[in-house]
Amino acid sequence: MTPTKRMKMKMRKRKTRRPNFDCTCRLAKEVCQLKAVVNAQSKTLSKLVRQMKDGCNKDEQPKESTLCGLNPCLKCLQPDILYHLGLDTETTDFPKVFGDVRFVCMGGTPGRMENFAYYLMQEIGLKINAATKLRDMAEAGKRFALFKVGPVLCASHGMGCPSISILLHELIKMMHHAKCQDPVFIRIGTCGGIGVDPGTVVISSEAVDGRLNPAHEILVHGVSVQHASQLDEGLADDIKSCHDPSKDNYETIIGRTMCTHDFYEGQSRLDGAFCEYTPEMKKTYLEELQNQGVKNIEMESLALAALTSRANIRAAVVCVAILNRLNGDQIKTPHEILAKWEKRPQVLVARYIRKVLYFHENDSDWEEPDEDECEGEAPEKGATPQGGAGDTQNAPPEEAE
Numbered sequence: 170m171t172p173t174k175r176m177k178m179k180m181r182k183r184k185t186r187r188p189n190f191d192c193t194c195r196l197a198k199e200v201c202q203l204k205a206v207v208n209a210q211s212k213t214l215s216k217l218v219r220q221m222k223d224g225c226n227k228d229e230q231p232k233e234s235t236l237c238g239l240n241p242c243l244k245c246l247q248p249d250i251l252y253h254l255g256l257d258t259e260t261t262d263f264p265k266v267f268g269d270v271r272f273v274c275m276g277g278t279p280g281r282m283e284n285f286a287y288y289l290m291q292e293i294g295l296k297i298n299a300a301t302k303l304r305d306m307a308e309a310g311k312r313f314a315l316f317k318v319g320p321v322l323c324a325s326h327g328m329g330c331p332s333i334s335i336l337l338h339e340l341i342k343m344m345h346h347a348k349c350q351d352p353v354f355i356r357i358g359t360c361g362g363i364g365v366d367p368g369t370v371v372i373s374s375e376a377v378d379g380r381l382n383p384a385h386e387i388l389v390h391g392v393s394v395q396h397a398s399q400l401d402e403g404l405a406d407d408i409k410s411c412h413d414p415s416k417d418n419y420e421t422i423i424g425r426t427m428c429t430h431d432f433y434e435g436q437s438r439l440d441g442a443f444c445e446y447t448p449e450m451k452k453t454y455l456e457e458l459q460n461q462g463v464k465n466i467e468m469e470s471l472a473l474a475a476l477t478s479r480a481n482i483r484a485a486v487v488c489v490a491i492l493n494r495l496n497g498d499q500i501k502t503p504h505e506i507l508a509k510w511e512k513r514p515q516v517l518v519a520r521y522i523r524k525v526l527y528f529h530e531n532d533s534d535w536e537e538p539d540e541d542e543c544e545g546e547a548p549e550k551g552a553t554p555q556g557g558a559g560d561t562q563n564a565p566p567e568e569a570e
């Protein structure tokens with residue numbers, strides 16, 4: 170047989186085998202996915218059994234939350250009404266419903282946070298089947314969206330410090346009433362980069378205002394009050410360590426974040442409805458920010474940093490830069506690319522949460538699942554989990570970008 174004939178026959182054979190191959194591959198993936206979920210759940214079960222054995226005589230129910238510095242009058246509010254979340258302490262048993270919360274993740278839009286909740290469900294092994302539906306727990310408040318995935322709350326915060334402040338007051342009270350222990354608050358968002366490539370993930374070391382002052386200023390009784398806006402350095406490092414340069418084709422950096430109360434003039438844009446400065450003045454200002462170690466600009470970090478540190482809550486801000494402000498103001502990147510970039514902070518934070526939930530110092534069998542075997546993006550809401558051929562000991566397979 171001539172080499173060309175042999176090749177043609179091989180190709181024909183390959184073609185006829187393809188449907189079978191695809192089917193086996195899909196089946197194998199589904200089996201692995203299921204295996205991983207079962208593994209993750211049996212892990213949680215063993216942990217519970219271990220806790221039961223270890224701590225039968227211990228008092229398991231904490232008496233108070235670990236939060237501090239809160240309003241002393243909270244105990245007099247019976248019920249306490251969290252108006253914008255549409256929840257109150259009379260009709261909801263906070264310790265029962267929210268007592269297990271360990272992470273509170275926030276981002277600007279309800280859609281992003283709903284997607285993130287579904288993604289997390291899969292990543293932390295709580296997605297039993299593709300039809301699992303999440304309920305918006307703050308629907309009655311008609312302001313913010315709130316989803317709960319096991320120990321993780323996912324909330325939308327709208328735009329700007331006034332909006333996120335209202336959410337934070339109510340979430341912090343929720344953590345207090347629910348007697349939560351050491352909850353960690355993380356904002357996953359978008360930002361304008363300063364001298365960084367679009368698509369880069371910036372984790373904030375601290376939040377500063379337009380004067381580079383690391384404080385969130387509010388007016389109380391007409392008097393200016395400033396609250397320090399430090400963020401948790403260790404947490405920022407832990408989240409950064411979840412970036413894997415060999416697999417993630419983008420950079421993750423830590424730097425100062427400037428937080429403004431406006432997207433246009435506050436961020437020295439030239440494309441707002443009003444502009445009373447020159448392009449040269451803008452250039453000088455942004456370059457000064459860059460010289461001072463500012464890596465990005467967004468609009469909520471000051472309030473988040475200040476309110477959480479007042480309550481003794483560890484917090485982080487993880488944002489993807491959707492443009493480099495040194496190169497322009499308008500966001501021209503196509504929507505599909507923006508949507509891809511928006512998932513980068515989510516993937517990083519999901520990895521961090523998985524690590525905290527599934528890694529126990531005493532466990533010798535911790536094994537990061539092999540991401541090479543998992544293909545695809547973080548899924549859209551309600552989508553069937555894809556990829557995940559990794560057979561893991563502890564956690565379900567992780568979706569890679």
Ligand SMILES: O=P(O)(O)O[C@H]1O[C@H](CO)[C@@H](O)[C@H]1O
Pocket residue numbers: 276277278327328329357358359360432467468469
């Ligand atoms: O991507 P999100 O979380 O909405 O955050 C950023 O995007 C909004 C401006 O477009 C501001 O809220 C800013 O902080």
Ligand SMILES: O=c1cc[nH]c(=O)[nH]1
Pocket residue numbers: 359360361362432436466467468491
């Ligand atoms: O430039 C930007 C982009 C996103 N969010 C901001 O606040 N500014």
